[in-house]
Amino acid sequence: MKNAVLITIGDEILSGNTIDTNSNFIATELKNIGIKVSQIFTISDEIDTIKEAIQSAFEIGDLIITTGGLGPTRDDKTKKAIAEFFDDEIALDEATFNHLKTYMEKRGRLEILERNREQAFVPTKSKVFQNFFGTAPCMMMEQSGKLLFSLPGVPYEVKPLIKDQIIPYLQERFSLSYISTRIVSVVGIPESILADTIENWELSLPKNLTLSYLPIGTRVKLRITATGDNEEVLQQQLEDEIQKLLPLIKDNVIATSEDKIEKILAEILTERKLTISTAESCTGGELAKMITSVSGSSKYFLGGVVTYATEKKIDILKVKKETIDEFTVVSEQVASEMAEGCQKLFGTNISLSTTGVAGPGKGEDGKDVGTVFYSIRVNDETVTSKLYMPHLDRLDFMNFVSQKILQDLVSILVSR
């Protein structure tokens, strides 16, 4: 199996200003064609550091992909470092310059600045992959059969370069072994007890299969990875092992193929032709966003409301004022009435609601930060639960609660 090393270049990641999402995307794409990322170096924009990282990376992997450090501004030094490392010169590449010119003209910028022209300069030994969504080209260098690809850092430029150009190039150039993965999603059992329960099964896995535990919220994802020459054989192997696993933890498994809870839900709702709507308070739109992040969600998601102000819960969702006065706005009763009102407003089979205090300030009625009540209404039955997560920051709280609600909904639907 080929090994890749990723080098992420840029002080904006080391300083905590930007989260590196490119590595995640590239690793996933490479995995699909059987290339394993064995290490990621995240380094600063300095020529010597970049050269040292390339040196170390070539010792570990057959393939290096660098991102970042190719923009037109003063703090970008990747290109120089690459030329120096490969003992090469930088020169104007005619094809790249023409591509750049067309790119700029299409965007109505007729006058090409000196700084942009510099972007058409590449190491003379490089093979260029043109960038259709930005001005910095992707360059490939080669050394004793090992490859280095240098990409810009902007995620929406990286994605098409990887998907449309580099992956097909690698597929054609190498004959690669396959990797197949299946994810089994397990709920309602702590990781340590789960590990004990399936220990014998794990120890008897074939040598080319590996198991990882990925806890996410209150769910544990078991990832089983198989490596080999024949894709079909691998998939059969995975299916066989999952069939052996299921009897051990049957009641706790909510999915054996899709990975993300919103996609698991999408499959169930689409198959059963059910519709859903959301009424959010403390999750602030995150729940709707999570559901609509799935392509095709317009088939089952009819809509949602975020009723942040208390009176909007009354106006729009028809929560009774007396209920709020008696139990406060963060209560089981209000969550339940929100779900009912939401179901009526959107005319859906299922409705979800949240009311709570995301913090860090206390809620208007003095309820503790981290408290949330949520309701899941399916047809004419409502189930309301409480969560208390005081240690999560605001965004993590919104995300955790939304994950948990979708997970509970899936559990309810699966058990029917």
Add this chain to the structure above:
Amino acid sequence: MKNAVLITIGDEILSGNTIDTNSNFIATELKNIGIKVSQIFTISDEIDTIKEAIQSAFEIGDLIITTGGLGPTRDDKTKKAIAEFFDDEIALDEATFNHLKTYMEKRGRLEILERNREQAFVPTKSKVFQNFFGTAPCMMMEQSGKLLFSLPGVPYEVKPLIKDQIIPYLQERFSLSYISTRIVSVVGIPESILADTIENWELSLPKNLTLSYLPIGTRVKLRITATGDNEEVLQQQLEDEIQKLLPLIKDNVIATSEDKIEKILAEILTERKLTISTAESCTGGELAKMITSVSGSSKYFLGGVVTYATEKKIDILKVKKETIDEFTVVSEQVASEMAEGCQKLFGTNISLSTTGVAGPGKGEDGKDVGTVFYSIRVNDETVTSKLYMPHLDRLDFMNFVSQKILQDLVSILVSR
């Protein structure tokens, strides 16, 4: 200045299954006390690899923070690697075991499994920081004045360990130099032209100040970082340089302190006592979520709706059926009517709306993927704009559009 190296351990990140958010958090926290992260190694869960990474990291930094690889399951090897690297033994730590027991009892799990008991085994030379939100303790090792902290990988366990225990420990133990940062947000000018415009200013910056360009959507963030002994002096220096910068690009600057657009907006809305609401289609809740991600947003955000189904735009937002029939649902006219209806529904000064096709499937009326119309309504004036971003995937699209709308709104409010 002290240098830190982060080591992220875990196949789930290398395989693309999980995005590493811990590094970002830790880097930001360290920066605040004047410690610079000079490199991040992301490596797999293998004892030799972990030991090699620690070796390399100690050559670069004064301080190592590892995350991951401390759970109770079979694929976690960090603790063994650390003991071997520091030539130490692992033994049961009484205090840690008692902490663990209390932790489990509080959660109603009276019987402690062997696997959990193992978590109270730590290298004998380590100083333990107890984990109040999980079962794996944080361990610190020392070698010739250099420190290694080993943390679990779960983000909501990492955050309190870093913030409440490790940061205060480092502050007390070292006398550190300060780092101050300011971000200037610039819109409406391409990065290359901006760079030319401010080149002379940049070249004349004092030696202890550095400048970085961070493009985010159609905004460029200029980050100016100052390092020195006296925090007040640094802040004055930054303020002085920003005052020199502003006349050069005055019309393009939307903020000089807050970094995130939703926080810039929060400041303006709070100061001017304005309220806001949202009516979303293709952004699916992301816009509301972005606004509510700011603590205190309940003061100005009254609520939002996600009207995914066309008839809900009519029912809830009072978009005219004739408008949809004449112009289709993805149109300037519908965006504008959505904003108007939203403003009425929530009774806010400002309302925002989106209607478009996030893809990858075509919209119901055949509009191209990546097309979106959005309206910004302030009092009785509506501005509607169109974006066409066919190259973004679904989630990036939702995020980019939401960013752009908030940015446009800030520009409108700032220019008033």
